[in-house]
Amino acid sequence: MFKISSMRGYFASSIGVACATVLALSAPLPAAAAGGPGVHRPPATRPVTGATVPGSTQSFPLVPLNPDRAAGTAPEMGLAPQSVRSFSLVGVVWDDPATELHGHVQIRTRASGADRWSAWQDVETHNHGHGPDPASDEGSSSRMRGSTAPLWVGDSDGVEVRVRAEADQVGGTRTPTLPDGLRVELVDPGAEPGQGALAPSSQADPVQRSDEDLPYGGTGADAIASAVEAGLASLNASMNASMFPAPSDETTNEADVDQAGEVRGGPSAAAKPFAAPRPRIVTRSGWGADESLRESGFVYTGSVKAAFVHHTASGNNYTCAQAPSVIRGIYRYHVVSSGWRDIGYNFLIDKCGNIYEGRAGGVDKPVMGAHTLGFNTNTTGIAVLGSFTSTAPSAAAVNSVAALTAWKLGLTGIDPRGTTYLTSGGGNLYPKGANVRLNVISGHRDGFATECPGKLLYGKLGSIRTAAARLQGR
Structure with a gap:
C-alpha cells in the first residue's frame, strides 16, 4: 500500500482540468488477405487531450506451414504474405508466458508504398529473461503472454512470417514443438505527440491502492x-x-x-x-x-x-x-x-x-x-x-x-x-x-x-x- 502525498491535491488543482477531458476512439478491423482474419487491438480508449493518433496493434494467428509433415519433422508455423495497415514494429507472442519458443522466427516485410519485399530478418526468440518476476502480481497476471523480442522494421504495409521448431541441442531427446497460440503482432507506434499537448508523465506520489x-x-x-x-x-x-x-x-x-x-x-x-x-x-x-x-x-x-x-x-x-x-x-x-x-x-x-x-x-x-x-x-x-x-x-x-x-x-x-x-x-x-x-x-x-x-x-x-x-x- 502506498501513502497519498499531501502535495497531490495541490498539484492536481494547479494543473486544473487540462488533463480531465478524454476521448473514446474506435477503429475498423484490418482488411485481411490470405491466411485468415486478423484481430485488431484498438488504440487507447482514453487518449490524452491534445495528443495525436495513439497507434494500434494488428494481431494475426500463425497457421501450420507443413501440416502433412513426416514423423519427427520439426513443425513450422507461419503467415502467408499479407497486405495490412501500416505498422513499424513486429513480434511474435504465444499463450503461456512460462513456455519458451525453442526455434527460429523469421519475418520479411514490404515498405509502405513499395513493391519489393525485404530480405528475411531473424527475430530474437530468447526473450524469456525479460519481464516481470513470476511471483509478482504483474508476472502472475492472466494478461501475460510469452513473446519474442520486438523488431523495428520501419513503415510497412506487408508482412510474411515463418517459425520453425528446433530439436533439443543436448542429446536430441526433446521432440520439437512450438508453443500454443502463436500470433504475429504488428505495432503502429502512432504519430509524434502534438506540440503543446499536455501528456501526463510519471507520478511522484502514488495513490493508495492494491x-x-x-x-x-x-x-x-x-x-x-x-x-x-x-x-x-x-x-x-x-x-x-x-x-x-x-x-x-x-x-x-x-x-x-x-x-x-x-x-x-x-x-x-x-x-x-x-x-x-x-x-x-x-x-x-x-x-x-x-x-x-x-x-x-x-x-x-x-x-x-x-x-x-x-x-x-x-x-x-x-x-x-x-x-x-x-x-x-x-x-x-x-x-x-x-x-x-x-x-x-x-x-x-x-x-x-x-x-x-x-x-x-x-x-x-x-x-x-x-x-x-x-x-x-x-x-x-x-x-x-x-x-x-x-x-x-x-x-x-x-x-x-x-x-x-x-x-x-x-x-x-x-x-x-x-x-x-x-x-x-x-x-x-x-x-x-x-x-x-x-x-x-x-x-x-x-x-x-x-x-x-x-x-x-x-x-x-x-x-x-x-x-x-x-x-x-x-
Whole structure:
C-alpha cells in the first residue's frame, strides 16, 4: 500500500482540468488477405487531450506451414504474405508466458508504398529473461503472454512470417514443438505527440491502492496528478551544460519545463558526497507515451542497489529522429501484446546518446520494472535501443549509460565500481531465494542466462563503471 502525498491535491488543482477531458476512439478491423482474419487491438480508449493518433496493434494467428509433415519433422508455423495497415514494429507472442519458443522466427516485410519485399530478418526468440518476476502480481497476471523480442522494421504495409521448431541441442531427446497460440503482432507506434499537448508523465506520489485495484486506463485525478512528473525528468542546465552535449537535431525533446515554464532540476551534485549531476532525460510525454495504455498505479521497491544494462534486440536500423517511435512501439508491444503493466525498462538510450524515461513512477524513484527476470526488485533496468551481438554500441550511447548510472546510483551514494547482494526471485541461473553477489552495474546475462545485452555492449561495462565513478567524483 502506498501513502497519498499531501502535495497531490495541490498539484492536481494547479494543473486544473487540462488533463480531465478524454476521448473514446474506435477503429475498423484490418482488411485481411490470405491466411485468415486478423484481430485488431484498438488504440487507447482514453487518449490524452491534445495528443495525436495513439497507434494500434494488428494481431494475426500463425497457421501450420507443413501440416502433412513426416514423423519427427520439426513443425513450422507461419503467415502467408499479407497486405495490412501500416505498422513499424513486429513480434511474435504465444499463450503461456512460462513456455519458451525453442526455434527460429523469421519475418520479411514490404515498405509502405513499395513493391519489393525485404530480405528475411531473424527475430530474437530468447526473450524469456525479460519481464516481470513470476511471483509478482504483474508476472502472475492472466494478461501475460510469452513473446519474442520486438523488431523495428520501419513503415510497412506487408508482412510474411515463418517459425520453425528446433530439436533439443543436448542429446536430441526433446521432440520439437512450438508453443500454443502463436500470433504475429504488428505495432503502429502512432504519430509524434502534438506540440503543446499536455501528456501526463510519471507520478511522484502514488495513490493508495492494491495491485488488484489497478485496471488499465489511468484517468481523473490519477492522470492529472501524474502530469506533474513531466517536469521532474529535466536538465539542470547550469550544472550539466559543459558535461553533457545537447541532443542531436533529430531527437524529440519536450517538457524540460513544467506548464508554467519553470525548470525542474534533479538532485544537485552538491547535495551529498559522490552524487553525480542529473543528465538530460526525455520524459514520457516527450516521447509520446499514451498513458491510458498502462496500469494507473505504480510499484516501488526498497531502493535501487544495482543497474542492469540491456539491449532491446530490436535491430539497429533506426535513426535518432525515429527513436521516440521505436520506444512507443516497444511500449505498446510490452503492454498490449505481452500483457505487462507498462514498458519493462526504467530507462532507454538511443544511438545518439539521448536518455528516455521508461516505466512510469518517477525517474528518481525505486520503480519496479520488468527487465531482468528474478532481479527486478531493488534494481533499475537501462536498455540501449539496438542489437549488439555483432554491432558495437555508439560511443554516445555508452557515455550516456555511464552518466545515467552515475546519477541514479549516486542518489543513494552507491559506488558504480562496487558489488552488492540481491535476492533472486527465481530464474535459470539462480534459484528463488538465493543471495547473489553481483556488480552494481551488471549486464542482463549476469542475472539470467541470455545473450543480452549483446557481447559488444557487455564488453563496455568495465569502462562504464570507471566513467560513472569518475562522474561521481571518485
